[in-house]
Amino acid sequence: xxxxxxxxxxxxxxxxxxxxxxxxxxxxxxxxxxxxxxxxxxxxxxxxxxxxxxxxxxxxxxxxxxxxxxxxxxxxxxxxxxxxxxxxxxxxxxxxxxxxxxxxxxxxxxxxxxxxxxxxxxxxxxxxxxxxxxxxxxxxxxxxxxxxxxxxxxxxxxxxxxxxxxxxxxxxxxxxxxxxxxxxxxxxxxxxxxxxxxxxxxxxxxxxxxxxxxxxxxxxxxxxxxxxxxxxxxxxxxxxxxxxxxxxxxxxxxxxxxxxxxxxxxxxxxxxxxxxxxxxxxxxxxxxxxxxxxxxxxxxxxxx
Amino acid sequence: xxxxxxxxxxxxxxxxxxxxxxxxxxxxxxxxxxxxxxxxxxxxxxxxxxxxxxxxxxxxxxxxxxxxxxxxxxxxxxxxxxxxxxxxxxxxxxxxxxxxxxxxxxxxxxxxxxxxxxxx
Numbered sequence: 001x002x003x004x005x006x007x008x009x010x011x012x013x014x015x016x017x018x019x020x021x022x023x024x025x026x027x028x029x030x031x032x033x034x035x036x037x038x039x040x041x042x043x044x045x046x047x048x049x050x051x052x053x054x055x056x057x058x059x060x061x062x063x064x065x066x067x068x069x070x071x072x073x074x075x076x077x078x079x080x081x082x083x084x085x086x087x088x089x090x091x092x093x094x095x096x097x098x099x100x101x102x103x104x105x106x107x108x109x110x111x112x113x114x115x116x117x118x119x120x121x122x123x124x125x126x127x128x129x130x131x132x133x134x135x136x137x138x139x140x141x142x143x144x145x146x147x148x149x150x151x152x153x154x155x156x157x158x159x160x161x162x163x164x165x166x167x168x169x170x171x172x173x174x175x176x177x178x179x180x181x182x183x184x185x186x187x188x189x190x191x192x193x194x195x196x197x198x199x200x201x202x203x204x205x206x207x208x209x210x211x212x213x214x215x216x217x218x219x220x221x222x223x224x225x226x227x228x229x230x231x232x233x234x235x236x237x238x239x240x241x242x243x244x245x246x247x248x249x250x251x252x253x254x255x256x257x258x259x260x261x262x263x264x265x266x267x268x269x270x271x272x273x274x275x276x277x278x279x280x281x282x283x284x285x286x287x288x289x290x291x292x293x294x295x296x297x298x299x300x301x302x303x304x
Numbered sequence: 305x306x307x308x309x310x311x312x313x314x315x316x317x318x319x320x321x322x323x324x325x326x327x328x329x330x331x332x333x334x335x336x337x338x339x340x341x342x343x344x345x346x347x348x349x350x351x352x353x354x355x356x357x358x359x360x361x362x363x364x365x366x367x368x369x370x371x372x373x374x375x376x377x378x379x380x381x382x383x384x385x386x387x388x389x390x391x392x393x394x395x396x397x398x399x400x401x402x403x404x405x406x407x408x409x410x411x412x413x414x415x416x417x418x419x420x421x422x423x424x
Binding site: 206210211213241247249250 | 385388390399405407412
């Protein structure tokens with residue numbers, strides 16, 4: 001190996017064209033040498049990497065043993081990716097790893113950080129090995145750096161994608177959970193809204209409510225927004241639209257539980273609430289709805 | 305396609321078909337306004353269940369029908385607006401302000417009967 005490398009170096013100094021030719025052939029050759037080096041020094045380099053990880057206080061959510069175990073598999077996948085120059089296995093591993101560590105609160109910067117650390121540790125060992133042969137070192141780095149960067153990229157992207165997938169999944173779960181349309185009496189529906197309303201959710205709420213009015217043949221709807229912390233112009237206007245759309249289906253809407261802050265905000269931003277029927281709390285709203293529907297609720301005995 | 309106007313006791317019932325041209329709507333308006341006086345009707349029900357699209361002209365015509373008929377001494381109620389149509393209408397600002405609405409024909413009839421019961 002050393003001999004052949006010596007000859008390519010010679011041809012490189014002899015003329016440029018030849019140098020280019022050998023360079024285009026060289027990387028795979030060099031990578032193989034590189035991989036052999038990394039395999040040989042696996043224990044020591046891995047050790048060093050783990051030390052660097054704990055020094056920089058990354059992955060604090062994991063125990064030392066866990067870090068070591070993960071470091072071993074990452075190291076091996078890393079070397080394998082370098083060797084085969086295929087990134088699918090590494091990608092799958094990155095996704096798998098992310099799946100395991102995201103629930104434990106590992107942050108993006110930590111994952112990117114440890115991969116960059118590994119890159120640095122390996123680069124240092126290359127410097128140490130080839131310090132006497134500057135040209136060779138250069139070529140080795142030429143081969144190593146693009147591959148290493150691509151690996152770092154793959155892992156980081158894999159992590160972020162997994163995170164986004166989790167976020168999307170949770171958003172969907174929240175969305176499905178959070179929009180019940182409940183019938184409390186014949187022709188009386190309650191729509192309790194809890195949490196943050198974004199335009200998409202507001203739209204979904206409206207659709208669900210309008211469908212609910214139709215299927216339950218509702219005449220009065222109480223929308224309770226006690227659980228809504230804040231409201232902006234878009235959402236407020238959406239609420240007004242919901243009230244109007246419900247009216248087109250022949251139903252009356254009563255809005256309850258407007259907090260002082262929201263009421264203040266709505267008045268300040270000048271949303272037209274003239275068309276909205278508002279009552280202080282949910283109980284009052286239901287009582288008003290019962291009056292509209294002609295119910296009269298009364299106690300027939302003392303509570304037991 | 306002409307919109308049929310049915311007389312049902314004291315009320316007139318007009319049922320929209322799926323695709324109405326602007327001219328059909330004009331004819332309906334003219335027909336209703338004439339017949340409401342001829343039959344001495346007290347209420348008019350316009351059923352739009354079959355419409356899955358409501359453009360601004362149709363919406364404006366509906367509102368005009370209701371307002372004109374009130375001037376002619378009767379009440380109008382629009383029934384059967386589909387949920388999707390209702391939402392699209394308010395988004396375009398067509399809220400049929402000042403016009404009574406009900407879920408379907410049955411509700412519309414109940415609304416008018418209730419209303420006249422109070423007056424009689």
